[in-house]
Amino acid sequence: MSNDGLGSWSTLNASLEDNGAENETDLLTPQDGFDHELSPYRIADILISISILLISIFGLMGNGTVIWFLGFCMKRNPFTTFILHLAVADLGALMSLSCCSIMRILSLFSFLPLYSNLFVVFDCLLFFMYNTGQYLLTAISIDRCVSVVFPLWHRCHRPPHFSTLVCATIWIISFLLTVIGMILFIFNILLYTIFYHLLMNAILCLPLMTVSTLVLFIKLYFRSQQRKKGKALTAILLALLFFLFLAFPLTCISLIRFFTPHIDYNVEFFAISVGLLCSCLNSSINPLIYFLIGRNKRARSRESMKVILQRLFKEEENCREKREVSVQTQM
Structure with missing residues (x-):
């Protein structure tokens, strides 16, 4: 089985292993030219690996800063609990991606064997963190949508530790699904477990996230009375939009390649x-979204990330409290 880290989930496809066993050939054969010649695909592979590594460095710094301030320097509320866990999931995904990129670059220059168990470890960790982040954003989108459409019910009937409970449940479910999927795949009990997992995520998460994003967008930008809400809602809306445009393509590509098993390896690898x-x-x-939305554009002096996060999430909490008072007054 191919364990190419940067190819990631494509390496966990059982059909590759089966085809290699049937043909009694080395799986490296189809891509020998790719790995040993300076082809355009290899150049693109090197550039993408380096880009992932550089972007991951900045992402690790940003998410690490958010985790530090929200986890240890600020008083948490139900909303920031979701943001904290999302930052942890993003941090784990970036660590996996950066490690896979480093190993991929080393393997391209023959400093590391192309097939290594480390690739599988980081592939599984990436899959786990990717799913967790996806589930967390789905929960955040639904929570924000309910808070906007039914503000009084959301404020008064929401259990005190609901956010923590939801986050813990998501971590446990994501971990169990990843472990069960890997065990079923390793023992050939159920082939294409990655495909079924991704398909389930697309069917469940994509519609919920899309509908919630549309509702938030309409409530935020097409009703004048909603434009006075806190900046945190705008930040979450942007995070959801970026997720739909940047994260879901990986799921779509993985699902498409399942239905096109005879696609050229170089094209497949480049798409992944x-x-x-x-x-x-x-x-x-x-973290960049939080910084740009939360900063005070009129401030002459440079503000710290802690001040920006406090303003961003404190403003949302104040807006919720004012909204509750106004609704109760009307009643």
């Missing part, structure tokens, strides 16, 4: 690499 690059951008962009 582009999908991983988009996913890397998505995991790195959220």
Whole structure:
């Protein structure tokens, strides 16, 4: 089985292993030219690997800063709990991507065997973190949508530790699904487990996230009374939009290649690499969104990230409290 880290989930396709066993040939044969000649695909592979590595460095710094301030320097509320766990998932995904990129670059220059168990380890970790981030964003989108459409019900009937409970449940479910899927694949009990997992994610998460994003967009920009809401809602809306445009392409590419098993290896590998690059951008962009939306444009002095995050999420909490008071007054 191919364990090409940057190819990631394409390496976990059982059909490759079966085809290699039937033909009694080395799986390296189809891509010998790709790995040993300076072809355009190899050059693109090197450039994408380097780009992923560089973007991951900035993403790790940004998400690490968000985790530090939200986890240890600020008082948490139900909303920031979701953001904290999302930053942890993005941090884990970026760590996996950066490690796979380093190993891929080393393998291209023959400093590391192309097929290594380390690739599989980081592939599984990436798959776990990618799914967790996807589930967390789906939960965040639904939570924000309910808070906007039914503000009083969301404020008064929401359990105190609901966010923490949801985040813990998502981590457990994502971990169990990843482990079960890998065990079924390793023992050939159920082939194409990655495909079924991705298909389930697309069927469940994509519609929910799309509908929630549309509702938030309409409520935020097409109703004048909603334009006075906090900046945190705008930040979440942007995060959802970037996720739909940057993260889901990797799922779509993986599903498409399942239905086109005879596609050229170089084209397939390049498509997966582009999908991983988009996913890397998505995991790195959220801290930048928080910074740009939360900063005070009129401030002459440079503000710290802690001040920006406090303004961003404190403003959303204040807006929720004012909204509750106004609704209760009307009643």
